[in-house]
Amino acid sequence: MDFLLDPNIWIAFAMLTALEIVLGIDNIIFISILVSRLPPEQREKARRLGLGFAMVTRVLLLLSLSWVMGLTADLFNVFGQGISGRDIVLLLGGLFLLYKASHEIFVEVEARDEHSPDQTAVPSEAARKGLFWGVIGQIAVIDIVFSLDSVITAVGMVDQIGVMIAAVMAAVGVMLVAAKSIGDFVDKHPSVKVLALAFLVMVGMALTAEAFDMHVPKGYIYASMAFSLAVEALNIRSRKKRLAAAGQ
Numbered sequence: 001m002d003f004l005l006d007p008n009i010w011i012a013f014a015m016l017t018a019l020e021i022v023l024g025i026d027n028i029i030f031i032s033i034l035v036s037r038l039p040p041e042q043r044e045k046a047r048r049l050g051l052g053f054a055m056v057t058r059v060l061l062l063l064s065l066s067w068v069m070g071l072t073a074d075l076f077n078v079f080g081q082g083i084s085g086r087d088i089v090l091l092l093g094g095l096f097l098l099y100k101a102s103h104e105i106f107v108e109v110e111a112r113d114e115h116s117p118d119q120t121a122v123p124s125e126a127a128r129k130g131l132f133w134g135v136i137g138q139i140a141v142i143d144i145v146f147s148l149d150s151v152i153t154a155v156g157m158v159d160q161i162g163v164m165i166a167a168v169m170a171a172v173g174v175m176l177v178a179a180k181s182i183g184d185f186v187d188k189h190p191s192v193k194v195l196a197l198a199f200l201v202m203v204g205m206a207l208t209a210e211a212f213d214m215h216v217p218k219g220y221i222y223a224s225m226a227f228s229l230a231v232e233a234l235n236i237r238s239r240k241k242r243l244a245a246a247g248q
Contacts, residue, residue: 020171093145094207
């Protein structure tokens with residue numbers, strides 16, 4: 001138990017936890033967007049299952065570090081460009097994210113009435129279960145991609161496997177607390193939802209570029225998204241004031 005008194009352990013734990021939370025933002029947004037398609041009574045269960053799967057995936061990858069790091073070795077070359085197992089996972093995940101986010105933007109902007117969850121037709125129990133597990137399946141696919149990138153980042157920061165696992169579990173705990181609030185806010189404001197989907201498009205592009213060794217610092221993506229959200233927050237406040245004034 002002496003290692004618990006080592007300040008370096010706690011500093012590494014705090015830094016890695018913070019990084020895992022930041023890297024998990026895109027995961028939370030993706031889960032929130034997908035969960036919004038479910039009936040209200042199923043959303044919390046889907047969030048917990050999605051984030052739970054994210055934690056299990058990260059822990060399993062951490063326990064298989066030799067295999068994970070082996071994914072960085074080139075398997076073959078395409079036009080002189082080495083392609084590794086990690087590159088393939090990132091490419092497939094990036095393309096999936098690009099497709100899913102673009103499709104959701106189309107549904108939100110162009111086909112909202114056709115895909116509205118408030119339709120009068122009540123889906124059957126089998127249809128509800130199919131939709132639920134379909135959402136969980138999509139969350140599981142993208143969780144693997146985000147987890148792989150997260151674990152490789154963690155390996156570069158910390159040597160102790162126990163610290164990595166503790167940081168991942170702490171980060172997922174924070175995300176579990178924040179996920180519902182973020183999801184409700186995104187679902188309540190359609191313009192913010194479109195911004196969040198645009199953010200996922202950028203993440204998908206970054207993952208695809210990363211597969212070809214073109215690194216795009218996520219800090220740039222987060223900074224641009226934070227600026228867009230700040231502007232939209234001002235717009236939301238302005239709209240509320242106008243509505244309040246009109247109601248007087």
